[in-house]
Amino acid sequence: MAEAVAVPAAAQLAVTPVLVLMAGQLTPVALVANLLVAPAVAPATLLGFGAALVAPLWPDAAQVLVITAGYAVGWIIMVGRWSVGLPFATLPWPAGLPGLGLLLVTLVVAVPVLRRRAWRAVALTVVVAALVAVLVIRPVVGPWPPKGWLMVMCDVGQGDGLVVAAGPGRGVVVDAGPDPVVMDRCLRRVGVEDVPLLVLTHPHADHVDGLPGVLRGRRVGAVVVSPHRIHEGSGARVWATLARHHIPEWTVAPGTRWRFGPSELTVLAPDLARGEMSGQSEGSTINNSSVVLHVRWRAGSILLGGDLETEAQDELLHRFPVRADLLKTPHHGSNRQSPAFLASLGARAALISVGAGNDYGHPAMSTLALLRGLGLTVHRTDQSGDLAVVEREEGGMAVVSRGP
Numbered sequence: 435m436a437e438a439v440a441v442p443a444a445a446q447l448a449v450t451p452v453l454v455l456m457a458g459q460l461t462p463v464a465l466v467a468n469l470l471v472a473p474a475v476a477p478a479t480l481l482g483f484g485a486a487l488v489a490p491l492w493p494d495a496a497q498v499l500v501i502t503a504g505y506a507v508g509w510i511i512m513v514g515r516w517s518v519g520l521p522f523a524t525l526p527w528p529a530g531l532p533g534l535g536l537l538l539v540t541l542v543v544a545v546p547v548l549r550r551r552a553w554r555a556v557a558l559t560v561v562v563a564a565l566v567a568v569l570v571i572r573p574v575v576g577p578w579p580p581k582g583w584l585m586v587m588c589d590v591g592q593g594d595g596l597v598v599a600a601g602p603g604r605g606v607v608v609d610a611g612p613d614p615v616v617m618d619r620c621l622r623r624v625g626v627e628d629v630p631l632l633v634l635t636h637p638h639a640d641h642v643d644g645l646p647g648v649l650r651g652r653r654v655g656a657v658v659v660s661p662h663r664i665h666e667g668s669g670a671r672v673w674a675t676l677a678r679h680h681i682p683e684w685t686v687a688p689g690t691r692w693r694f695g696p697s698e699l700t701v702l703a704p705d706l707a708r709g710e711m712s713g714q715s716e717g718s719t720i721n722n723s724s725v726v727l728h729v730r731w732r733a734g735s736i737l738l739g740g741d742l743e744t745e746a747q748d749e750l751l752h753r754f755p756v757r758a759d760l761l762k763t764p765h766h767g768s769n770r771q772s773p774a775f776l777a778s779l780g781a782r783a784a785l786i787s788v789g790a791g792n793d794y795g796h797p798a799m800s801t802l803a804l805l806r807g808l809g810l811t812v813h814r815t816d817q818s819g820d821l822a823v824v825e826r827e828e829g830g831m832a833v834v835s836r837g838p
């Protein structure tokens with residue numbers, strides 16, 4: 435058995451110089467993967483070969499052999515898939531002759547060290563400790579929010595809650611999600627203690643019921659609300675909560691602009707002078723009166739479209755056409771989207787705030803197909819957890835996920 439294990443590992447070592455010459459990378463994980471799959475190689479080969487021999491004479495027996503071989507092959511595939519996903523599965527290494535030279539020097543140093551038992555124990559301990567640190571500690575202490583964050587879309591489940599950077603410890607909050615505890619935790623993780631402005635795009639529970647979580651231990655300067663008031667349910671709860679905290683609420687006209695830290699926010703909709711934008715239903719009418727914001731940073735821009743549906747998207751396209759690098763997909767990616775409006779933005783990526791397994795079927799397959807057809811990369815909170823928009827050091831923006 436020891437030989438069966440040693441052969442693939444030795445083969446891996448033997449081809450390493452060739453791989454370094456060709457690819458300019460080291461794959462230390464390949465050594466581990468080879469050791470793990472070694473016991474399965476002989477059964478897979480022998481059983482498969484046996485099945486091929488027996489099949490013409492005794493098909494039933496061949497089938498039994500193939501199924502058994504399948505387990506061995508399955509193990510090999512599983513180890514392969516698992517190992518490529520490991521952090522540091524490949525290490526960058528200079529390509530070509532310099533890389534080969536560096537590899538030789540490393541070996542010349544490593545061989546005498548590994549020949550002495552005491553030194554070998556020290557080397558092994560260091561390697562194991564480094565692996566444990568990478569595998570166990572790194573995901574837990576991973577930096578959040580990532581450096582240079584401009585906006586964080588909180589994973590609030592089915593709903594919307596996000597925060598736009600407004601300077602150290604400060605953030606403009608746009609919607610509060612359905613749950614105060616979840617919203618408070620997200621803002622805590624990001625380190626937001628002061629909220630100079632809170633925008634509640636429209637009075638639906640999945641956007642406003644988390645309001646007490648935003649107010650927990652934080653100063654909130656002013657609240658901007660949709661002109662479409664509802665006086666029962668979540669609308670009434672918002673009004674009562676704000677009154678209790680003596681926070682003024684405002685409605686604002688399109689063109690209103692604020693600057694907070696690195697972010698410039700411009701209101702695009704709704705247009706009070708044009709009256710109500712009706713929709714398919716009472717719910718659609720409220721969605722269509724969402725406060726729409728265009729946020730600009732040095733590195734790029736995003737359109738925050740609330741729960742805007744088809745009619746209001748088309749109206750906005752005709753009245754106030756804008757371009758944006760990123761899109762907060764309106765209405766959790768429902769099927770009520772205007773292709774012309776989405777295309778007009780020229781965005782490169784779409785962020786979707788949506789709950790896993792929600793009852794509404796959000797995001798719609800048709801909307802995902804539409805976004806991808808327009809060349810947008812799709813990021814979803816139900817799959818990736820909190821999403822952060824960051825300014826990259828080399829310029830431009832990237833979307834980083836915290837993980838589910």
Ligand SMILES: [Zn+2]
Nearest residue numbers: 593638640741
């Ligand atoms: Zn909603």
Ligand SMILES: [Zn+2]
Nearest residue numbers: 636638721741
């Ligand atoms: Zn809504």
